[in-house]
Amino acid sequence: MNRANQYQAFLAEDFASDPEFIGWVLNPDEENTELWQYWLSANPEKAKEVEVAVQLIRFAIPQYYHAKDGVQQQIWENILLNVKTVNSIKVSPLHRSAPLWKNWKQWAAVLTGLLFLAGMAYKVIENSKTTKYATGPTETKRIQLPDGSEVILNANSFLSYHKIWDKDNERNVNLRGEAFFRSYIKMIISSFWSIPRMQAV
Structure with a gap:
């Protein structure tokens, strides 16, 4: 785990797109489990981000567990594309209502x-x-x-x-x-x- 310092700035989507993290989530073995547990014990503030990333991976690609290597790569590319799409969505600010004088029908109804x-x-x-x-x-x-x-x-x-x-x-x-x-x-x-x-x- 040579990028341990880099992981400290990761958010859930960053973990979900990291090949080493995905390898640990989808194919855990003794070595990668020990490395990630050690990293989490040293960085407990990232536990929530890691948990969300694990859920993202498991939710997004349940068929990944049983797919062959070529299909796994294609699924993985789809995940990355979806993560980029979600990150690129911009939320527009709330629309302001029209000035009071433009709502004359409502004011007429209230006055009546x-x-x-x-x-x-x-x-x-x-x-x-x-x-x-x-x-x-x-x-x-x-x-x-x-x-x-x-x-x-x-x-x-x-x-x-x-x-x-x-x-x-x-x-x-x-x-x-x-x-x-x-x-x-x-x-x-x-x-x-x-x-x-x-x-x-």
Whole structure:
């Protein structure tokens, strides 16, 4: 083993292409086994590289064990060619994605989704501020509104109103179906203490 110093710089593929190493892996005898074991004991940091190289050789050429000398040489040349091919493959860097403004379709989809969610949130919030009543086919319901007015909701009807009634604004009630209202009219007393006339309808 006259190249012992050279082996210290070898990697797995270098060992797998070295004729002396291949001879030891494929045709071990007492002499070459003793030499390689001695070299490995002196260079334990190369044990992993040697192990990988042994696996490469045994995996790549299982038929090598039973081939004749001429065929062995051809197999060996194929191994060397494959090792060179693998070493010559260049890995290209990761492809950068396009600038954000070029992905306008994705941004449009995100914006549409956000608008949809905002609309749904608004609807849920508004529905939580609304009081609703409904009656079945043979049911009636007596309801008192926040201002004290009374509603009798007939069968198959629906009534809703905003929970918060502002004293200064109109009172809105949504009705689908049939209902009877008994409304209480607030009388406003002006600064002259006159009471407005009430007309019967």
